[in-house]
Amino acid sequence: MGRSKLIASTNRKPKKRVRLAKPPGRPRSVAPQLEPGAPSDLDLMRGIQAEDPDALSQLYDRYNGILKALILRVIHNEAEADDLLQEIFMEIWNQAKNFSAQKGKPLGWMVTLARRRAIDGLRKKQAYARAEERLQNETEQQPDAWVHNATEEEIVLSDTRALIQKVIRGLPPAQQQAIDLAFFRGMSQREIAAKTNTPLGTVKTRLELGLKKIYDGLKELRDEL
Amino acid sequence: MNFSEFQNQSRLYVIGTLEPEELEEFERARKKFGKKAEEFITKCYALHEAFALSLRPAKASAAIKDRLMAMVKAKQET
Numbered sequence: 510m511g512r513s514k515l516i517a518s519t520n521r522k523p524k525k526r527v528r529l530a531k532p533p534g535r536p537r538s539v540a541p542q543l544e545p546g547a548p549s550d551l552d553l554m555r556g557i558q559a560e561d562p563d564a565l566s567q568l569y570d571r572y573n574g575i576l577k578a579l580i581l582r583v584i585h586n587e588a589e590a591d592d593l594l595q596e597i598f599m600e601i602w603n604q605a606k607n608f609s610a611q612k613g614k615p616l617g618w619m620v621t622l623a624r625r626r627a628i629d630g631l632r633k634k635q636a637y638a639r640a641e642e643r644l645q646n647e648t649e650q651q652p653d654a655w656v657h658n659a660t661e662e663e664i665v666l667s668d669t670r671a672l673i674q675k676v677i678r679g680l681p682p683a684q685q686q687a688i689d690l691a692f693f694r695g696m697s698q699r700e701i702a703a704k705t706n707t708p709l710g711t712v713k714t715r716l717e718l719g720l721k722k723i724y725d726g727l728k729e730l731r732d733e734l
Numbered sequence: 735m736n737f738s739e740f741q742n743q744s745r746l747y748v749i750g751t752l753e754p755e756e757l758e759e760f761e762r763a764r765k766k767f768g769k770k771a772e773e774f775i776t777k778c779y780a781l782h783e784a785f786a787l788s789l790r791p792a793k794a795s796a797a798i799k800d801r802l803m804a805m806v807k808a809k810q811e812t
Contacts, residue, residue, distance in 0.1 A: 513746065532766045536746070538788060560810065562803060562806050562807065562810070565803075565806060566803060567797070570799075573794045573798075573799070574788050574791025574792055575787065575789065575791050576786070577756050577791070577792040577793070577794045578786070578789035578790060578791050578792040579785075579786045579789060581792050582748075582789060589794050590792070590794075591794055591798050593785060594794050594798055594800050595798045595801055595805075598802050599802060599805055599806070602806055602809075612776055613776055613779050613780075615785070617779050617780060617783040618785050619780055620782045620785075620786040621779060621782050621788075624782060624786075631775055634790050664800075669787050669788075670790070672788060673768065673784050673785075673787055673788040674788050676784075677788060688749075691749050691750070691751045692749050692782075692785050696747075696749065696751075697751060697753060698751050698753055701751075702772055713746075715744055716745075716751060716755070717746065717749075718747070720745035720746065720749070721742065721745065722783065723781065723784065724781060727780065727781075
């Protein structure tokens, strides 16, 4: 990989001006803003635990875009990503009883589940090489096109995304790349070291420093997370 | 391992990049620090959410939701 996806996706010029300031009177939140009166994520998870299909339907509407983007970043294939998205929401339905609000927020639980499934899917299909090739082609030919079907509205960065990307963009490229390979490709430190031709100790240091900076940078948002 | 080192390892742990030999030491430290350790690990999982939210949402094909809801309905009926 010539340049990591994280770098490619965060260093490009935004298509529209991004507002980074906190809007007056509105609490900054990393979670998508809900309509007044809309059920919270936790309400929906409790609904799913009570086997209410409408709760799953609403949770799907709220988060299918985020989860599909995550899956796409791992497997780089639209059709496979759609199939996996369906399987993941089915797993959310089946595993909802295992969700505990004491251990985190619903979105965090869903992202963890989706990432694991996507990385497992990538490994099972032994698609590393093919994904690598696609990734390389996409980066070289159309660096902005890693998410398909994006509407103009979707291209406008949200406050949340802009804030998180600002934190990520602040990292040195080598740290971004190490985190990208670890999180979105599921690579071990040794695999990253081999792929980037970097000593293992350096990879570990890059991951530790990069993750700490992101963690600290998100401190302001952490309670909302 | 002191708690500061444990915090560094926790961030690697939640994204699954601890090597096997590090994992053993991490689990020992996790037991040693107890509740404080569990609370910190829970906070670290927020990194997952942040990475996902850093991406531009992608649109799923319209048929996916229909298929999903049909599967849920079928499961409820069985």
